[in-house]
Amino acid sequence: MRDAYVIGAGMTKFGELWSNSIRDMFVEAALKAIDDAGVDHIDSMYVGAMSSGLFVQQEHLGALMADYLGVVPMPATHVESACASGGVSFRQAFLEVASGASDIVLAGGVEKMTDGADVTDALATAADQEYEVYHGITFPGLYAIMARAHMQEFGTTREQLAAVAVKNHRNGSKNPNAQFRSEVTLEQVIRSTMVADPLRLLDCSPVSDGAAAVIVASEAVAKKLGKQRIRVAASAQASDTLALHSRKSLTTLNAVVAAAQKAYKMAGKKPSDIQIAEVHDCFTIAEVIVSEDLGFFEKGKGGEAAANGLTSLETGKIRVNTSGGLKSKGHPVGATGIAQIIELYEQLNGKAGARQVENARIGLAENMGGTGASCVIHILEAL
Amino acid sequence: MVGIVGYGAYVPRYRIKAEVIAKQWGADPEAVTRGLSLVEKTVPGQDEDTITISVAAAQYALRRAGIDPKEIGAVYVGSESHPYAVKPSATILIDALGIGPHVHVASYEFACKAGSEAMYVAYSHVKAGEMKYAMGIGADTSQGAPGDALEYTASAGGAAFIMGRERLVAEILFTHSYTSDTPDFWRREGENYPRHGGRFTGDPAYFRHIVGAGKALLEKSKMAPADFKFAVFHMPNGKFPQEVGKRLGFTKDQMEAGWIVPWMGNTYSGSSPCGLAAILDVAKPGDLIFMVSFGSGAGSDGFIYRVTDEIVKVQDRAPKLRQMLDSDKVYLDYGQYAKYRRKIKLNE
Numbered sequence A: 001m002r003d004a005y006v007i008g009a010g011m012t013k014f015g016e017l018w019s020n021s022i023r024d025m026f027v028e029a030a031l032k033a034i035d036d037a038g039v040d041h042i043d044s045m046y047v048g049a050m051s052s053g054l055f056v057q058q059e060h061l062g063a064l065m066a067d068y069l070g071v072v073p074m075p076a077t078h079v080e081s082a083c084a085s086g087g088v089s090f091r092q093a094f095l096e097v098a099s100g101a102s103d104i105v106l107a108g109g110v111e112k113m114t115d116g117a118d119v120t121d122a123l124a125t126a127a128d129q130e131y132e133v134y135h136g137i138t139f140p141g142l143y144a145i146m147a148r149a150h151m152q153e154f155g156t157t158r159e160q161l162a163a164v165a166v167k168n169h170r171n172g173s174k175n176p177n178a179q180f181r182s183e184v185t186l187e188q189v190i191r192s193t194m195v196a197d198p199l200r201l202l203d204c205s206p207v208s209d210g211a212a213a214v215i216v217a218s219e220a221v222a223k224k225l226g227k228q229r230i231r232v233a234a235s236a237q238a239s240d241t242l243a244l245h246s247r248k249s250l251t252t253l254n255a256v257v258a259a260a261q262k263a264y265k266m267a268g269k270k271p272s273d274i275q276i277a278e279v280h281d282c283f284t285i286a287e288v289i290v291s292e293d294l295g296f297f298e299k300g301k302g303g304e305a306a307a308n309g310l311t312s313l314e315t316g317k318i319r320v321n322t323s324g325g326l327k328s329k330g331h332p333v334g335a336t337g338i339a340q341i342i343e344l345y346e347q348l349n350g351k352a353g354a355r356q357v358e359n360a361r362i363g364l365a366e367n368m369g370g371t372g373a374s375c376v377i378h379i380l381e382a383l
Numbered sequence B: 001m002v003g004i005v006g007y008g009a010y011v012p013r014y015r016i017k018a019e020v021i022a023k024q025w026g027a028d029p030e031a032v033t034r035g036l037s038l039v040e041k042t043v044p045g046q047d048e049d050t051i052t053i054s055v056a057a058a059q060y061a062l063r064r065a066g067i068d069p070k071e072i073g074a075v076y077v078g079s080e081s082h083p084y085a086v087k088p089s090a091t092i093l094i095d096a097l098g099i100g101p102h103v104h105v106a107s108y109e110f111a112c113k114a115g116s117e118a119m120y121v122a123y124s125h126v127k128a129g130e131m132k133y134a135m136g137i138g139a140d141t142s143q144g145a146p147g148d149a150l151e152y153t154a155s156a157g158g159a160a161f162i163m164g165r166e167r168l169v170a171e172i173l174f175t176h177s178y179t180s181d182t183p184d185f186w187r188r189e190g191e192n193y194p195r196h197g198g199r200f201t202g203d204p205a206y207f208r209h210i211v212g213a214g215k216a217l218l219e220k221s222k223m224a225p226a227d228f229k230f231a232v233f234h235m236p237n238g239k240f241p242q243e244v245g246k247r248l249g250f251t252k253d254q255m256e257a258g259w260i261v262p263w264m265g266n267t268y269s270g271s272s273p274c275g276l277a278a279i280l281d282v283a284k285p286g287d288l289i290f291m292v293s294f295g296s297g298a299g300s301d302g303f304i305y306r307v308t309d310e311i312v313k314v315q316d317r318a319p320k321l322r323q324m325l326d327s328d329k330v331y332l333d334y335g336q337y338a339k340y341r342r343k344i345k346l347n348e
Helices: A023-036 A050-055 A063-069 A085-098 A120-123 A138-155 A158-172 A188-190 A220-226 A254-265 A284-293 A304-305 A325-329 A331-346 B018-024 B030-034 B049-066 B089-097 B112-126 B198-221 B239-248 B252-256 B268-282 B313-315 B322-324 B334-340
Strands: A002-010 A045-048 A076-079 A102-112 A194-196 A209-218 A228-238 A275-279 A362-369 A375-383 B005-012 B015-016 B042-043 B073-076 B104-108 B133-141 B157-164 B170-182 B229-231 B287-293 B297-307
Touching: A002 A023, A002 A085, A002 A220, A002 A331, A002 B015, A023 A050, A023 A063, A023 A102, A023 A138, A045 A063, A045 A085, A045 A331, A045 B089, A050 A102, A050 A120, A050 B112, A063 A076, A063 A102, A063 A375, A076 A085, A085 A102, A085 A209, A085 A228, A085 A331, A085 A375, A102 A331, A120 A138, A138 A194, A138 A284, A158 A188, A158 A284, A158 A304, A158 A325, A209 A220, A209 A331, A228 A254, A228 A331, A254 A284, A254 A362, A254 A375, A275 A331, A284 A304, A331 A375, B005 B049, B005 B268, B005 B322, B015 B018, B015 B334, B018 B030, B018 B334, B042 B157, B049 B073, B049 B089, B049 B133, B049 B157, B049 B313, B073 B089, B073 B112, B089 B104, B104 B112, B112 B133, B112 B157, B112 B170, B112 B268, B112 B297, B133 B268, B157 B268, B170 B198, B198 B239, B198 B287, B229 B239, B229 B252, B229 B268, B239 B252, B268 B287, B268 B313, B268 B322
Parallel strands: A045 A076, A045 A102, A275 A362, B073 B104, B073 B133, B229 B287
Antiparallel strands: A002 A209, A002 A228, A102 A209, A228 A375, A362 A375, B005 B157, B005 B170, B015 B042, B133 B157, B170 B297, B287 B297
């Protein structure tokens, strides 16, 4: 495989974008990415979206977005992998460039969630309908089970979970594209409305609209444009059982572990080499577990690490979710994986503004679907 | 000059506390009460509906106006809980109060601004010289689905205003309406309860329309918020009117007299009209009043009133809104409330 580079990025603000349709948002992000890259054409594109059929009764997003972006008859493909749809969209673009099939590929992601659909029901389609959803469980419930198990097994506390939300809101307050630019206190998190014990409202990522896009290009194209800077050092994907109860452990995400091993190997890096990480904090407990499964912290110590500031922008040994994460930046499902790549792209380019990590050179993005049944990890490196 | 010659409001005596509803559904009573700035709401009695409420309010308006009911040329009732889908509410009202039969009547509907809509058309008829007096009423026995956020606020009550040219208690100096296609809240034919778009009912709906109408009204009148003694806005909960008033530049003091929602709930079409009635109950000659309604769907009607010397003569001729709100209350538990609101299904 040949090298591939991220040469441009663009996204909409995340939030309740009532006056923007799914196509408006995608085209806005895609045009920004194309402009940022400075390319005069693209060879192909991918659109990551989890459930536009249920959210806005629109499928066939590949052709629709190519049409409205004005790039037909270029090939355009809709990819779906639940909440990992964006990350998988990026991986497809990477593979297409790395394989030599194309030189310039747009990887995008989008979700329009506030058009009146029953969001909880639509999201629940990422769980096992016959064996989980049938019994009435929803995602907050599934992650609450994981949180309970983690508390039981490792002594993780309510305060430690809340520390993740406090940190991510603080980071998000510095991100102009974030849905919630307000800080929250430990007390506010712990006293927020109960959703699924022990998870409360401020442990949960919000319902959001938004789109994000990046341009992946071959070395030759990147060189020609003077953008041979942010290299995709690794792309790895793994799967696990869809149903949580089929797993041996409720506190380890096997797909994250497997994808991480592959990614570190491909990049020739180890966890301690990673300076910044965007991880899939759909619920606070997810960030705790993922930060362990990525090898940043010993199993069971993720909560403590967050509470002790080891993942914070200010004092972290590894900065986790500098963008604000899904919690504060927002979680328009299909756009999330791409937005994570954009945060790394900005950090590695030194353009992350108030949340810039000094000398950031190596970043990791971990995007997952469902309760971690699919996981896609990318490592980007600034040359 | 055209304006109000008589006004009246009516508040049912039954109440249910927001915390009682919260407890019923397993919600945190303190969070609900604080979040909505709402203590309790009115509940219509088993023999009350939009028509009986309108009749009571109109009767008080007639008492204050001291006019011959036969001189009223039009009666409009704005509500989203008209008892009949086909048969105007005002047909019953005019017979009950000795108005007509030489009178034009209609039922209006525009979610929570049907009342101000009725007032606006009544005002326009008098201004056009079509008739001596016209009455506009906003009244509702609002519906909120069991367990829905609306259930905490949907209440009952109404206010009636007789428009004319002589012996005005308040002149109408300026009006302005602001309307757009904004589907924030709706109820389709045959459905028992309205549906709504959650937070979409906020910024793109309530705030955009009230601010739109309010700003235009200030521009048109060349007045500033500080010129007004009172301001009243549609009151879907305790927080929204305070926030929208602040955004337009009004102070808490200016809004205090009309801010009845914490103890009355959201009377939908009757909401800002009842707020206006509460203000007129305490207003003094020369006071300026700023009012903007809001109806989902969506639109706002704005009015600027100037209170005249006549006000002091009529204030005590009928019960005042705060008196009705504060006295003679009967508290219901959730079971009684469910029965009163016919939420319990019985065999035919």
